[in-house]
Amino acid sequence: AQLANQIAAGEVVERPASVVKELVENSIDAGARSIEVLIDRGGHKRILVRDDGCGVSEQDLTLALSRHATSKLSTQDDLEHIHTLGFRGEALASISSVSRLTLTSRPQDQDKAWQAQASGRDMGVNVTPAAHPVGTSVEVLDLFFNTPARRKFLRSEKTEFTHIDELLKRLALSHYDITIKVTHNGKLLRQYRGAKTPEQYARRVAAVIGKRFIEQSWAIDNQHQNLRLWGWLGTPQAACASTEQQYFYVNGRVIRDKLILHAIRQSFAQFIDDKLYPSFVLYLELPTEQVDVNVHPTKHEVRFHQARLIHDYIQKVLNEVIQPHFE
Numbered sequence: 001a002q003l004a005n006q007i008a009a010g011e012v013v014e015r016p017a018s019v020v021k022e023l024v025e026n027s028i029d030a031g032a033r034s035i036e037v038l039i040d041r042g043g044h045k046r047i048l049v050r051d052d053g054c055g056v057s058e059q060d061l062t063l064a065l066s067r068h069a070t071s072k073l074s075t076q077d078d079l080e081h082i083h084t085l086g087f088r089g090e091a092l093a094s095i096s097s098v099s100r101l102t103l104t105s106r107p108q109d110q111d112k113a114w115q116a117q118a119s120g121r122d123m124g125v126n127v128t129p130a131a132h133p134v135g136t137s138v139e140v141l142d143l144f145f146n147t148p149a150r151r152k153f154l155r156s157e158k159t160e161f162t163h164i165d166e167l168l169k170r171l172a173l174s175h176y177d178i179t180i181k182v183t184h185n186g187k188l189l190r191q192y193r194g195a196k197t198p199e200q201y202a203r204r205v206a207a208v209i210g211k212r213f214i215e216q217s218w219a220i221d222n223q224h225q226n227l228r229l230w231g232w233l234g235t236p237q238a239a240c241a242s243t244e245q246q247y248f249y250v251n252g253r254v255i256r257d258k259l260i261l262h263a264i265r266q267s268f269a270q271f272i273d274d275k276l277y278p279s280f281v282l283y284l285e286l287p288t289e290q291v292d293v294n295v296h297p298t299k300h301e302v303r304f305h306q307a308r309l310i311h312d313y314i315q316k317v318l319n320e321v322i323q324p325h326f327e
């Protein structure tokens with residue numbers, strides 16, 4: 001089982017940021033209102049994600065660390081209607097096969113907390129009583145300590161932290177209602193406050209990618225049949241030399257998709273220098289059965305059932321926003 005988990009880990013756990021991604025997505029799936037991410041030494045040394053979500057019961061702790069144990073899917077039909085972020089049930093097992101992982105949790109309806117630790121080669125799980133408020137903490141120490149080949153690929157602390165930071169920005173822009181705090185080497189670096197009103201949304205976008213972007217962008221909100229596109233589109237002045245300020249979400253999920261980037265670039269083509277990249281924070285919402293998210297384990301890609309239609313819809317909506325400014 002250990003070997004199978006380490007192989008699976010190769011797919012899911014590339015670097016500290018991929019661990020953070022899986023843990024934070026679990027916290028989101030657990031309904032957390034507040035998530036704290038504590039990182040030491042770029043995540044090489046320690047990654048701790050703490051949430052105030054629904055928690056895991058004592059009986060389910062062992063299961064949570066087992067491969068293909070997910071509490072989120074029960075039928076094939078569920079697979080076609082994925083609303084939660086995690087669904088493969090292998091993240092925790094994979095991560096714990098290449099690190100020292102501890103999961104501590106207290107479910108909402110209980111007054112005791114329990115802690116689970118995967119141990120030894122056969123991946124047995126030790127469960128012991130612990131102290132913890134309602135919610136869950138997952139601590140990952142010494143990532144890749146037992147897989148020297150992967151450890152070699154870790155970059156500097158700074159680079160690894162930059163990946164984590166970028167990932168959390170992407171998550172912060174998809175879950176406005178959740179407060180996210182990020183600490184690196186004991187220093188609180190980011191604090192994204194939960195947002196509900198449009199003003200708070202804009203403030204959060206400013207906190208994540210900068211005031212300048214919000215000041216130099218157009219707000220978008222378009223609904224057409226069962227498609228909706230909303231968010232902020234940077235004016236040509238907000239274009240920049242990197243893809244840093246490009247955030248696109250499909251049904252709340254962070255996406256990097258060629259088709260979508262193409263549609264956006266097309267709508268801007270006449271207005272910005274082709275050495276610059278448009279900036280945007282955009283959200284596409286469509287019925288879940290029109291998009292396949294189960295394409296790749298790291299889940300950045302999607303497949304639209306009507307790709308052409310989606311492409312043209314995006315281009316049309318953006319053009320309608322851009323054109324009037326150049327007439």
Ligand code: ADP
Pocket residue numbers: 022026027030051053054055056063064065069070071072085086087088089090091092093136
């Ligand atoms: P998946 O997210 O695909 O179900 P994971 O390996 O990431 O698989 O997690 C396994 C299970 O552990 C989840 O299905 C969930 O029941 C439980 N779990 C993990 N993290 C949390 C958390 N932060 N809060 C509550 N439950 C959690």
Ligand code: MG
Pocket residue numbers: 022025026085086087089091092
């Ligand atoms: Mg998960």
